[in-house]
Amino acid sequence: MVNRPQLVDQWGRPVKRAELRKEVSAPTLSGVRSPISGYPGNGLTPDRLAVILREADAGDPIRYLELAETIEERDPHYAGVIATRKRSVSQVEMTVEDGGETSHDLEMAQMVRDWLDRDELADETFHILDAIGKGYSFTEIIWDTSMGQWMPERLEYRDPRWFRFARHDLSTPMMIGETGQEEEMEAFKFIHARIAAKSGLALRSGLARLATWNWMFKAYTQRDWAIFTQTYGQPIRIGKYGPGADQKDQDTLFRAVANIGGDCAAIIPDSMMIEFVEAKSIGSSTDHYERRADWLDKQISKAVLGQTATTDAETGGLGSGKEHREVQKDIETADCRALAAILNRDLIRPWIDLEYGPQKRYPRLRIARPEPEDLKAFSDAIAPMIDRGLRVSASDVLDKFGMREAPASAKILTPMAATAAQPHPETGGSGAVPPxxxxxxxxxxxxxxxxxxxxxxxxxxxxxxxxxxxxxxxxxxxxxxxxxxxxxxxxxxxxxxxxxxxxxxxxxxxxxxxxxxxxxxxxxxxxxxxxxxxxxxxxxxxxxxxxx
Structure with missing residues (x-):
């Protein structure tokens, strides 16, 4: 009998292979992990928001996480910029670097490459990147062992409300068990993603913490704007009755004036009349409401994307569109590296350990957009060096140009110099006339x-x-x-x-x-x-x- 080495995760927790075959954090309608959410954003005030944030700082983030969910649902601008940032990363191609040059190293890397070729991967990484908004996210790995192998079958996003952080440090993740108590998370079972907008505790490092205040202030602005529009943007309906009208006639006129705004129809006696006074005669303006709402949106754009050019069109703004795009590209690059590090730590390495055992070298996942390269400059630089005897691998050059090596049966294109050196069809000489x-x-x-x-x-x-x-x-x-x-x-x-x-x-x-x-x-x-x-x-x- 072969003694397998005891595997442990980054927190020193031993791996229990039997538990890895189960779903340990699935939702339950009647249990503590309920998918039904509250709505703390209803009637939110500065005092209530401060209480919600203090609760999260103390290790009880339920209402904060529910508020973060509410903001994404009710603020189209925040939902748009946060989704843009997540989708820009989830669509970047993933590649695998070999851990070494041996056949065993190449076999492990190829296994990871084959698994990455899945249509569901973009959606799974999108949900993992929920950590950008809330500061952290948890994804359960559903392992497939049907053929005696270990392979991630799918990555299931789990509601962050079902997790906590240990009270002694507020950084070690814990899971809410069936009894509602905090339990240690199973090793090699979860992807714990943390992409912080600032240094500090995970509970205080998400962009949603900035967005809560911004959304509350904009909600007040939109409410005042709606009241102002309702008061001054609609025509005032004035009912007039004659001196001989009794109480019954006055009640009839009032009901007609009250209902005509919605019903657009009313019946009144000939002795009465309804007059509409246009709101434009009051000389009101709503520009200050719009400017305040736009200003708040720009602050969110700066916080999430680092710039405003790709979300808010503004003539004569500071910086060109190209410079703003460079800022967004820097943020995207940082997110790609953070996601790659998370997947290497919580998915690739555990998978290799389960399938092959601990290794000295592991294949590494890399997430990055290919940098544009001047292939003409490369050709002009490498050709004289080859002529002088530099040994260059043909496969490296083909990879640069995105081409594959031609099979032996393929028709090969020949350079002009080689064609010119062939026998001339008319003269039959040993070489054609040089150019x-x-x-x-x-x-x-x-x-x-x-x-x-x-x-x-x-x-x-x-x-x-x-x-x-x-x-x-x-x-x-x-x-x-x-x-x-x-x-x-x-x-x-x-x-x-x-x-x-x-x-x-x-x-x-x-x-x-x-x-x-x-x-x-x-x-x-x-x-x-x-x-x-x-x-x-x-x-x-x-x-x-x-x-x-």
Whole structure:
């Protein structure tokens, strides 16, 4: 019999494999974990809100959590920005990094990758991210052991009202048991997510704590706005009766005036009349109510998303839309890293321990948007290095471009240079005529890379020059060849490093004073002096022949 090592969680609690096969925190209608919620937001006042928050600080967060739920239901702006933040993270692709290079490490990582390919994962991570608003969340892992293996079948979001924190530190999570008492949570059974908006206790670190005050103040503003609109936004109905009207006629007129607003119909005697006075004659305005409500919404946008440009259109506001988007991107990146750390700690590592036992290296979950990369710059930089002998894995390059390795039976695209080197269909020669750029220029400017340069010719050319001058030209060409080669090598290095013709021009002008041209200049000076002397001697010889 094999003795398995005793597994413990991050709090030192031993793992009970039999308990992992059960649902331990499912809701019960008649028990203490009831899905029915209260509504502490009804008639909320500053005094009541302060009491609710103090209760949460003391370890009794039920009314605070119910109030946080109410705000998401009744405040469309808060619901929109908090959902935007959660959905932006839940839709980011998850990848798995291998824990090592052995076959065992690769097998564990592939098991996690296969499990991540689930349609339900986006919704499960969305509910885990409820911790952004309330400060923390609890998700029960439903393990599947039907085939003798351990695998997460699904992740069930649990109401945070069914959990508490230990009274001695207000940070160690506890579960409400069937008897209503606080019990230790089963190890390897829950994902305890905490994404804090500020440092401190989890009960005081959620964004909902900020939103409660903001929502209460906006509720007062909206109530006053509604009363103002009802009082001054509707026409005033005035009933008039004659001097001979008795009490019965007056009651009839009053009922008609009272009901005509909703029924839009009434019957009154000919001796009576109803007059409607338009509210616009009073000269009232509701701009201050709207401005206050908008200002409160902007504070929530700043708290949740870090900016206002993506939620509140404002002409001439501070900062551009791009800068505001960068702020939101920073928050998203932080949320992705926090969620990845939570899942690695509470899901991936426990799963590997249950399935394979404790490991030295574990596969790691990574949640991040791929950074855009300039593939052209990568190609221009890597090609000269490969030409100089750098060993680069083909799979790494293919991954950069998002391509897979072509199978042996696939039709392969060939580069233009390889095509040009094949036999010409008409001439049947061993090679086709090189491109025009390779003939006219020492560099293949069409491809942006140095092309083949023909070696400098040193043999005497049939130029039609006289024999003494032809010999001088051939000698100059032979003696100048080494200096020209060194100069061309320097120019080649600059052209290889340049990414455009303008950049190459600037590099050549910048490097011109430092080019090694002293030896070439001396050589040309000697050649010019010799040519002048030879020319004088040739003229004198021709003159002597003419005189003789």
């Amino acid at each position: 025009e750029s390779a003939v006219q220029y020492p560099f293949n400017t069409r491809l942006g890379q140095p092309g083949p340069r023909a070696p400098l010719q040193t043999q005497t050319r049939s130029t039609g020059l006289s024999e003494p001058l032809g010999v001088s030209v051939d000698r100059l060409q032979q003696e100048a060849a080494p200096d020209i080669e060194r100069m061309l090598e320097q120019i080649e290095v600059m052209l290889e490093a340049a990414t455009s013709l303008d950049e190459a021009k600037a590099m050549l002008l910048e490097a011109y004073p430092d080019l090694e041209s002293d030896g070439l200049a001396d050589l040309f000076a000697e050649a010019f002096l010799a040519a002048e002397a030879g020319g004088r001697a040739l003229i004198e010889a021709e003159a002597e022949e003419a005189d003789g």
